Amino acid sequence: MKRNILKHKSSPVIILLLAVLCYGCQSSMVTQKEEPTLKKIFEDDFYIGAALSGSQINAEDSATTHVIETEFNSITPENVMKWMYIHPEPDSFYFEMSDRFVELGHKNGMNVVGHALVWHSQIAEYMNEVSDSLTMVDYITSHINVIATRYKGKIDTWDVVNEAFNEDGTYRESNFYKVLGPSYLELAFSLAAAADPNAKLIYNDYNLWKPEKRQGVIRMVKQFREKGIKIDGVGIQGHWSVQGPDIAQVRSCIQDFVDADIEIMYTELDLTTLPNPWELVGAEISQNYEGSPYMNPFTDGLPDTMAVKLGERYQDIFELFVEYKENISRVTFWGVNDKQSWLNNWPIENRTNYPLLFDRASKRKLAYDYVAKVKLSETE
Numbered sequence: 473m474k475r476n477i478l479k480h481k482s483s484p485v486i487i488l489l490l491a492v493l494c495y496g497c498q499s500s501m502v503t504q505k506e507e508p509t510l511k512k513i514f515e516d517d518f519y520i521g522a523a524l525s526g527s528q529i530n531a532e533d534s535a536t537t538h539v540i541e542t543e544f545n546s547i548t549p550e551n552v553m554k555w556m557y558i559h560p561e562p563d564s565f566y567f568e569m570s571d572r573f574v575e576l577g578h579k580n581g582m583n584v585v586g587h588a589l590v591w592h593s594q595i596a597e598y599m600n601e602v603s604d605s606l607t608m609v610d611y612i613t614s615h616i617n618v619i620a621t622r623y624k625g626k627i628d629t630w631d632v633v634n635e636a637f638n639e640d641g642t643y644r645e646s647n648f649y650k651v652l653g654p655s656y657l658e659l660a661f662s663l664a665a666a667a668d669p670n671a672k673l674i675y676n677d678y679n680l681w682k683p684e685k686r687q688g689v690i691r692m693v694k695q696f697r698e699k700g701i702k703i704d705g706v707g708i709q710g711h712w713s714v715q716g717p718d719i720a721q722v723r724s725c726i727q728d729f730v731d732a733d734i735e736i737m738y739t740e741l742d743l744t745t746l747p748n749p750w751e752l753v754g755a756e757i758s759q760n761y762e763g764s765p766y767m768n769p770f771t772d773g774l775p776d777t778m779a780v781k782l783g784e785r786y787q788d789i790f791e792l793f794v795e796y797k798e799n800i801s802r803v804t805f806w807g808v809n810d811k812q813s814w815l816n817n818w819p820i821e822n823r824t825n826y827p828l829l830f831d832r833a834s835k836r837k838l839a840y841d842y843v844a845k846v847k848l849s850e851t852e
């Protein structure tokens with residue numbers, strides 16, 4: 473058949489047919505050209521992760537699933553492993569969603585993060601009622617033993633304790649602290665280490681760009697090391713904004729952990745693009761405020777100037793991260809796309825925020841290109 477067509481190459485119909493075929497094949501070559509994705513772009517630097525919501529774990533939207541599978545090589549459960557969901561009553565555990573999450577990670581050969589074993593927020597109600605140390609130790613022990621043992625060898629990094637410090641570097645007065653004092657942190661890390669000796673165990677918190685707060689964390693890590701309690705690193709959340717903190721403050725934070733020989737993971741990166749008149753920073757979720765149109769200015773889309781600002785800010789941040797790639801083993805975004813982001817509802821509910829690299833339809837935003845060019849321009 474092919475030969476016959478070539479024999480009649482002078483026929484205008486055949487020429488037209490060949491031209492159409494050739495165009496079709498060229499254009500399909502163009503569309504099939506593989507764009508590098510985040511995990512490939514930063515493969516020599518660190519894992520690139522995303523926090524997944526329940527519906528993303530359930531693969532309810534194919535465009536988002538595609539982004540998760542192609543762009544990221546690390547995943548963290550945004551909510552499904554939290555105490556109130558996974559261990560809602562002292563004797564009942566609910567593993568359906570966390571099993572699915574872990575399977576998703578393994579199916580795609582990803583780094584899998586467990587979030588979070590011990591946290592005062594999103595805790596089961598019975599934990600707030602505990603007032604004696606024996607019961608507290610008993611509940612923490614069963615929580616960590618059951619969960620970390622179930623996922624032994626399947627979770628690469630555990631956020632063992634989350635947000636245990638105040639802004640001034642003292643310990644937060646959570647119910648864990650009230651009942652056990654700071655020993656609850658030692659208990660949690662020791663239990664996790666015993667249950668899953670090969671998992672990386674980290675302490676995770678926000679606002680560590682504040683020197684007093686991170687000094688508290690560094691002190692704790694040093695004490696753990698002196699006592700021989702395993703702690704492998706610190707998770708710096710990175711709930712920041714387009715304006716701040718300054719890159720210089722982020723740099724000092726990284727440098728302090730480097731000087732203390734502590735591995736860093738950026739665990740919850742996002743940049744709010746919305747006004748914040750109370751100058752709230754970080755992620756103290758107990759604060760909630762009434763909304764107003766003034767406070768929600770971008771309901772019809774992010775203006776170009778803001779989109780560029782967001783991109784430039786992400787670029788500055790990633791340039792710094794790449795500079796410290798020997799010390800930073802993972803950068804995880806707190807969400808896949810803007811639609812999912814918790815920042816649509818905090819500190820004011822029902823706003824339209826744009827903190828991530830993918831838009832509400834899971835398409836790459838301008839900020840994505842700014843992040844990509846941190847590395848791609850190196851090879852040009």
Ligand code: 9MR
Pocket residue numbers: 550551593594634709740755757814
């Ligand atoms: O993104 C999470 C959101 O869906 C929850 O409603 C919220 C409840 O506390 O927790 C959010 O995730 C938090 C994370 O687990 C720990 N660091 C701060 C994050 C943002 O609040």
